[in-house]
Amino acid sequence: MAGGMGMDVNKDMTVAEVIQKNIRALDVLEKYSMTCRTCNAVYSETLESAARASSISLEKLIHDLSQVVD
Numbered sequence: 001m002a003g004g005m006g007m008d009v010n011k012d013m014t015v016a017e018v019i020q021k022n023i024r025a026l027d028v029l030e031k032y033s034m035t036c037r038t039c040n041a042v043y044s045e046t047l048e049s050a051a052r053a054s055s056i057s058l059e060k061l062i063h064d065l066s067q068v069v070d
Contacts, residue, residue: 009065011048011058018047024068031064032056 009018015036018025029036034054036042041050047065051058 009047009062009069011051011062012046015042015045015047015050018065018069021069025065028061028064028068032061 009021015029015034019029019036019042026036032054034050034056036050045053047061048058051061
């Protein structure tokens, strides 16, 4: 987690951490019908558990989030 290059999105990040990196992550999450704007679980739920709960591909979610979070 060195500075300069930013942090890659990974399955262990909380949803809130990703949103804090770039607010446009909310658009990606909403594309997957994830209602993160109104859910308090974003602070404790990892991308992995959120993807599982929403029955979506973790790999695809991380890929798409990586496109907007740098």
